[in-house]
Amino acid sequence: MDTKYIIRHERESEYFQVENLTRESFWNVYRPGCLEHYVLHCLRDDPAFIPELDFVMEVDGKLIGQCIYMHATIQSDDGRSIPILTMGPIGILPEYKRQGYGKALLDYGLAAATAMGFGAVCFEGNIDFYGKSGFTYASTFGIRYHGLPEGADASFFLCKELIPGYLAGITGEYATPSGYFVDEAACEDFDKAFPPKKKLKLPGQLW
Secondary structure (H helix, E strand, O other): OOOOOEEEEOOHHHHHHHHHHHHHHHOOOOOOOOOHHHHHHHHOOOOOEOHHHOEEEEEOOEEEEEEEEEEEEEEEOOOOEEEEEEEEEEEEOHHHOOOOHHHHHHHHHHHHHHHOOOOEEEEEOOHHHHHHHOOEEHHHHOEEEOOOOOOOOOOOEEEEEOOOOOOOOOOEEEOOOHHHOOOHHHHHHHHOOOOOOOOOOOOOOOO
């Protein structure tokens, strides 16, 4: 990994470039094509979006990564609404993956969120990667994923306390903010503005 990378806030003039970066990062990874670049496009106008936690990563003047954070809540079993964060999309250009850039970007954003006083982050991800930055299964904290039947595999649902003890004594349910659910037909139209890419059905995809 080039240690001369720069992490900074995204500029409005870079929106399309960063969306294309996100598209390149996620294309054919979880499904044929991807939705993440359109999700990013929509989330910037969502009330839950946090501009202070909207980051890009540069190497030699080239944008290679991005990550955003959103306000979210845990609906606790005692009736309270516990403010937390969720994260993503977080993406690194394919040719820069598995070199430490993703972890560096992740850790930078988590440190910034901690400095702003946020208490915890919940989101869907792979424990093998995110566990290296202190995430664990959300079930460890007594946090359930919305709509998931009891006993179902929740190993994808992760959590990290930014303030130690922030979730102590809390049990409850997390629901992905509505802004993450986009219309696939609208995404198809949005995608026409980008360079043509072939959608492929590949082993390991989720959908």
